[in-house]
Amino acid sequence: MASRIVVRDVDAGYGAVRVLHGVSIEVRDGETVALLGTNGNGKSTLIKCIMGMVRPEAGEIFLETDGVRVDLTRKSTEEIVGLGIALVPEGRRLFPKLSVEENLLLGAYRAGARDDIAANLAFAFEAFPVLAGRRRQLAGSMSGGEQQMLCIARTLAGNPSAILLDEPSEGLAPVIVDQVAAAILELKWAGVAVLLAEQSARFPERVADRGYRLEKGEISPA
Numbered sequence: 001m002a003s004r005i006v007v008r009d010v011d012a013g014y015g016a017v018r019v020l021h022g023v024s025i026e027v028r029d030g031e032t033v034a035l036l037g038t039n040g041n042g043k044s045t046l047i048k049c050i051m052g053m054v055r056p057e058a059g060e061i062f063l064e065t066d067g068v069r070v071d072l073t074r075k076s077t078e079e080i081v082g083l084g085i086a087l088v089p090e091g092r093r094l095f096p097k098l099s100v101e102e103n104l105l106l107g108a109y110r111a112g113a114r115d116d117i118a119a120n121l122a123f124a125f126e127a128f129p130v131l132a133g134r135r136r137q138l139a140g141s142m143s144g145g146e147q148q149m150l151c152i153a154r155t156l157a158g159n160p161s162a163i164l165l166d167e168p169s170e171g172l173a174p175v176i177v178d179q180v181a182a183a184i185l186e187l188k189w190a191g192v193a194v195l196l197a198e199q200s201a202r203f204p205e206r207v208a209d210r211g212y213r214l215e216k217g218e219i220s221p222a
Contacts, residue, residue: 003065004028005050005072005085005162005193010059012049019045021217022059025195029161032184032194034204034211042217043197044090047164050195051087052077063162082111084161088151088168096140100131100150103139107154116159123190124153127183145176152183162193169203181206 005027013019019042027033037043048054050061052075063070063083072080081087094103104124108117125132128149134142139150148168155163165184169177184207187194198204204211213220 003063003161003193005195006060006062006064007046007050008060010046010049010056010061012045012054012056012059014045014054018057019217020049020056023214023217023219024059025212025219027162027193027195029193030188030191031210032188032196032208034201034208035195035197035214036199036201036204036211037197037214038199041214043214044166045217046214047087047166047195047197049073050080050164051085052080081158084110084159085164086155086158086160086162087164088155088166090166090170094139094147094150094154097138099136099138100142101135103150103154104131104157107157108159110158113157113159117157120157120159124156127156127186128153128179130179145172148172148176149179149183152180156183156187160192162195163187164195164197166197167199168196169198177203 007023007025010020010023011018023046035043045054049056050072052072056073061072063072070083104121108120113120131150131153139147152168168180184194196204196208
């Protein structure tokens, strides 16, 4: 199915504080799009708008699949995840007292993925082979880089059609960054749409097809 996520003329913020001003972007299936900007320019706010965590004050956000539009601004975060749009948030939010495999199974529990749990777990382990040998290890005992890999792998286990990555390379050793880049390229070949938010262009330029830059809540040429 041909699909895309469209953000059009979105204003959003927190209370009286306006963060986004007329923002428009588009991400199509099989495409990796970079969203560049330093902290405080609105990257995370835009991602939260797409995921239903922040409601836009103006504009529209929709998922279009074969010409059928779904208004994401009228959906809960749970419903948006159910549509196959997944978030890998900044900060490596895992269940530290659960094992690697248990964290992955939680990611695979999405209704649209339950029938293919074994295949989806295999894809997650293929993307990050180091995790396969650590199925029983507690997530909280892993290094920061390994936890980031697990965060992305948990998302892959849910068989998403689109993934939003909020600064996935932050604080990672170069060898781990290489593995994350390889996983994102695998997603491209699998037809998954990827929105990659980063402060610097160094990592996105390795994997992104094109990009946008957010400055003071507005889109400028990337």
